[in-house]
Amino acid sequence: MYRYDEVDHRLVRERVVQFRDQTRRFLAGELSEDEFRPLRLMNGLYIQRHAPMLRVAIPYGHLRSTQLRKLADIARRYDKGYGHFTTRQNIQFNWPELSRVPDILEELSTVEMHAIQTSGNCVRNTTTDAFAGVAADQLFDPRPYCEIIRQWSTMHPEFTFLPRKFKIAVSGSVEDRAATMVHDIGLHVSRNEAGEAGFRVIVGGGLGRTPMVGEVIREFLPRQHLLTYLDAVLRVYNRFGRRDNKYKARIKILVKAMTPEGFAAKVEDEWRHLKDGPATLRDEDVAHYASFFVDPAYLPLADEPAELTGPLAEDKAFARWFERNTRAHRQPGYRSVILSLKETGAPPGDISDEQMEAAADWADRFGFGELRVAHEQNLVLPDVAQKDLYALWQTARKSRMATPNIGLLTDIISCPGGDFCSLANARSIPVANAIQQTFDDLDYLYDLGDIACNFSGCMNACGHHHIGNIGILGVDKNGEEWYQITLGGSQGSDTAIGKVIGPSFAQADVPVAFGKIMQVYLERRLDGERFIETLRRVGVEPFKERVYAPLH
Amino acid sequence: MPRYIKDGKAQTDGWRLLRPGDDGALPSVPSDEDVIVPLAAWLQDAVRWQNRPGRSGVLLSPDDDPALLEPHLAGLALIAIDFPAFTDGRGYSLARLLRERYDYAGELRAVGDVWPDLIRSLWLVGFDAFLIKDGKEGEGGDDYNTFSDSYQVNFRQPQPLFRRRVTRP
Ligand code: HEM
Ligand code: SF4
Numbered sequence: 073m074y075r076y077d078e079v080d081h082r083l084v085r086e087r088v089v090q091f092r093d094q095t096r097r098f099l100a101g102e103l104s105e106d107e108f109r110p111l112r113l114m115n116g117l118y119i120q121r122h123a124p125m126l127r128v129a130i131p132y133g134h135l136r137s138t139q140l141r142k143l144a145d146i147a148r149r150y151d152k153g154y155g156h157f158t159t160r161q162n163i164q165f166n167w168p169e170l171s172r173v174p175d176i177l178e179e180l181s182t183v184e185m186h187a188i189q190t191s192g193n194c195v196r197n198t199t200t201d202a203f204a205g206v207a208a209d210q211l212f213d214p215r216p217y218c219e220i221i222r223q224w225s226t227m228h229p230e231f232t233f234l235p236r237k238f239k240i241a242v243s244g245s246v247e248d249r250a251a252t253m254v255h256d257i258g259l260h261v262s263r264n265e266a267g268e269a270g271f272r273v274i275v276g277g278g279l280g281r282t283p284m285v286g287e288v289i290r291e292f293l294p295r296q297h298l299l300t301y302l303d304a305v306l307r308v309y310n311r312f313g314r315r316d317n318k319y320k321a322r323i324k325i326l327v328k329a330m331t332p333e334g335f336a337a338k339v340e341d342e343w344r345h346l347k348d349g350p351a352t353l354r355d356e357d358v359a360h361y362a363s364f365f366v367d368p369a370y371l372p373l374a375d376e377p378a379e380l381t382g383p384l385a386e387d388k389a390f391a392r393w394f395e396r397n398t399r400a401h402r403q404p405g406y407r408s409v410i411l412s413l414k415e416t417g418a419p420p421g422d423i424s425d426e427q428m429e430a431a432a433d434w435a436d437r438f439g440f441g442e443l444r445v446a447h448e449q450n451l452v453l454p455d456v457a458q459k460d461l462y463a464l465w466q467t468a469r470k471s472r473m474a475t476p477n478i479g480l481l482t483d484i485i486s487c488p489g490g491d492f493c494s495l496a497n498a499r500s501i502p503v504a505n506a507i508q509q510t511f512d513d514l515d516y517l518y519d520l521g522d523i524a525c526n527f528s529g530c531m532n533a534c535g536h537h538h539i540g541n542i543g544i545l546g547v548d549k550n551g552e553e554w555y556q557i558t559l560g561g562s563q564g565s566d567t568a569i570g571k572v573i574g575p576s577f578a579q580a581d582v583p584v585a586f587g588k589i590m591q592v593y594l595e596r597r598l599d600g601e602r603f604i605e606t607l608r609r610v611g612v613e614p615f616k617e618r619v620y621a622p623l624h
Numbered sequence: 625m626p627r628y629i630k631d632g633k634a635q636t637d638g639w640r641l642l643r644p645g646d647d648g649a650l651p652s653v654p655s656d657e658d659v660i661v662p663l664a665a666w667l668q669d670a671v672r673w674q675n676r677p678g679r680s681g682v683l684l685s686p687d688d689d690p691a692l693l694e695p696h697l698a699g700l701a702l703i704a705i706d707f708p709a710f711t712d713g714r715g716y717s718l719a720r721l722l723r724e725r726y727d728y729a730g731e732l733r734a735v736g737d738v739w740p741d742l743i744r745s746l747w748l749v750g751f752d753a754f755l756i757k758d759g760k761e762g763e764g765g766d767d768y769n770t771f772s773d774s775y776q777v778n779f780r781q782p783q784p785l786f787r788r789r790v791t792r793p
Binding site: 079083087089090096110141193204220223224225226228229230231232233234303307310311314315345349350351353356357360361496538583 | 629636708710711712713714716717718720725729741744745746748749770772773775777778780782785786787789791792
């Protein structure tokens with residue numbers, strides 16, 4: 073994992089000093105609400121329903137156990153004892169006091185963390201595949217590039233006040249687990265004719281109220297040109313993106329208005345003046361950053377040790393967890409483990425201080441002190457020896473982080489919705505819980521197999537409902553909460569935006585509608601066909617018909 | 625913090641910024657006064673502006689194309705870039721283009737909703753003069769030294785931090 077040097081340390085401390093002064097001026101009445109807003113947003117501070125909300129950056133989802141312990145400590149001392157992991161691999165605290173936020177930031181700085189640019193119209197936290205570095209299908213390790221982008225984007229003097237927030241995702245694996253097609257810029261590995269791996273540059277994807285799949289503006293960007301090319305894209309966007317209407321300010325609108333070809337040409341023109349400049353990455357520069365992401369000291373272990381195969385044969389509950397919550401690893405004798413934060417009844421992504429402490433301990437005891445925050449709002453222990461899986465499972469179960477539901481219908485991605493967010497039209501969490509309760513029969517759930525269910529409390533699409541196989545969107549009708557269902561969204565190699573199936577539902581009817589959708593799937597599926605595959609094959613009609621059929 | 629700062633020091637400002645009135649015309653001023661005029665007005669009559677007894681500078685709005693000024697840059701003493709709102713970041717890109725692509729060497733002044741908090745980033749992209757917004761002069765906030773370094777290539781530091789790190793002896 074990346075370690076700060078003295079410059080990184082200094083910059084983060086300087087930022088705390090700056091923000092402490094800005095907060096003081098606001099509290100003293102020297103800065104108005106309007107003046108303070110952009111300043112606080114650039115430090116991750118929202119004013120929400122109950123209190124301020126602080127979003128802490130977890131760059132590309134990487135955490136050390138010491139950092140997670142610090143987050144637990146902050147949750148306990150400055151908040152109500154829990155935090156909320158987001159789809160953008162960050163963590164949010166819902167109840168800090170405004171006057172104490174500078175102290176929180178100071179505490180974070182001691183463990184190489186901050187809240188810089190977790191909000192505001194700037195380049196946000198760069199995200200990547202939660203299995204970066206350990207994934208079996210990886211062509212190159214995206215993490216050194218993520219760190220290079222993190223540094224480039226941090227307090228970039230030219231791009232601090234963009235037309236709108238800006239999100240970049242990077243994937244170095246064949247399978248795109250970073251949703252690169254629905255980011256402002258997606259960087260996904262591609263190969264040139266010589267077989268070298270570089271980036272396919274995708275621009276103008278995004279969700280929100282005008283969801284769009286991004287356009288490829290460069291099929292192959294050699295990796296050394298990453299930063300100069302990003303500068304060129306951002307400069308074109310900064311200059312020509314719309315600023316008159318915040319819903320039209322995203323780069324997707326600009327790309328559409330200019331056409332992808334027109335936009336690409338403008339970028340190439342800008343890039344000609346930047347290309348091969350001092351921001352070009354030399355091999356030694358990349359090697360410097362790659363040196364932070366070398367393999368940990370793996371032991372020479374064999375696959376399928378008796379300590380694993382024994383319990384797998386004897387303990388059905390463990391076998392289930394193994395099947396759903398662990399992933400193949402590049403290194404023999406190891407697996408990656410996903411700690412589910414989707415227990416029925418708990419808000420998706422929520423984690424208590426004790427759970428954070430426990431997960432940090434497992435990272436030390438069973439891994440190499442590292443964890444990841446997955447885009448699906450779960451925690452990942454990337455490197456666990458197979459022989460330790462049974463012991464880990466037993467303890468994770470006690471801490472309620474071993475629900476064997478990864479990838480299943482109850483592994484719901486959900487925004488905080490009306491319970492916390494002041495923009496919400498409807499609550500998300502109770503509906504997510506109702507679905508978890510309806511589908512609590514594990515055999516049934518396993519039979520349904522992989523289904524991505526994503527849930528947002530309003531059009532902003534924080535919970536990515538557009539790219540859920542099933543999406544739910546909270547809508548407001550005359551002050552009442554209603555829920556719209558979309559079907560057919562997906563991320564990854566065939567990214568698609570889901571379609572609304574019809575009129576929205578009252579809260580109590582959402583689980584019923586889900587039940588009907590699942591019936592149709594079970595009736596229509598071919599052998600081994602996943603939900604999304606059946607849906608694509610038979611189309612949305614049969615589902616619609618069943619859901620809206622009059623009751624006899 | 626004083627109202628007008630150039631090269632890190634408080635200065636008296638001898639320039640008058642001319643903005644068009646409701647009728648679209650610029651206010652008339654004595655011909656020996658130093659004035660800053662909007663790009664469109666300048667381009668309409670560049671020769672006259674260049675030859676008056678007083679000096680003339682150009683005001684760019686955020687959506688102006690700095691390339692239009694390219695033929696005039698060598699003789700220009702001042703370019704001001706307008707920040708209608710401090711959250712409008714287009715002026716930062718214009719500054720870098722003027723400095724780094726078109727090699728403009730005269731005074732580059734930030735005007736409009738300009739606060740002490742923004743001076744450092746404005747300076748990094750090439751501004752050397754700041755007309756602080758009324759009422760913001762007295763505030764604490766930022767200055768050149770809020771941050772002791774920066775990660776990126778910028779006008780003041782053409783070597784990005786990663787490169788300085790790696791080649792450091
Ligand atoms: C209470 C706190 C939150 C507020 C006020 C908030 C606000 C917003 C707003 C205004 C948008 C609009 C985006 C647009 O117009 O493009 C948005 C989008 C988004 N937010 Fe949040 N959000 C909050 C919490 C979260 C959480 C908890 C998550 C993750 C679970 C999240 C992740 C996202 C994502 C992924 C988008 C995607 C939109 C896109 O791709 O264009 N946010 N949020
Ligand atoms: S989707 Fe809407 S309700 Fe949910 S967190 Fe985002 S802004 Fe709030």
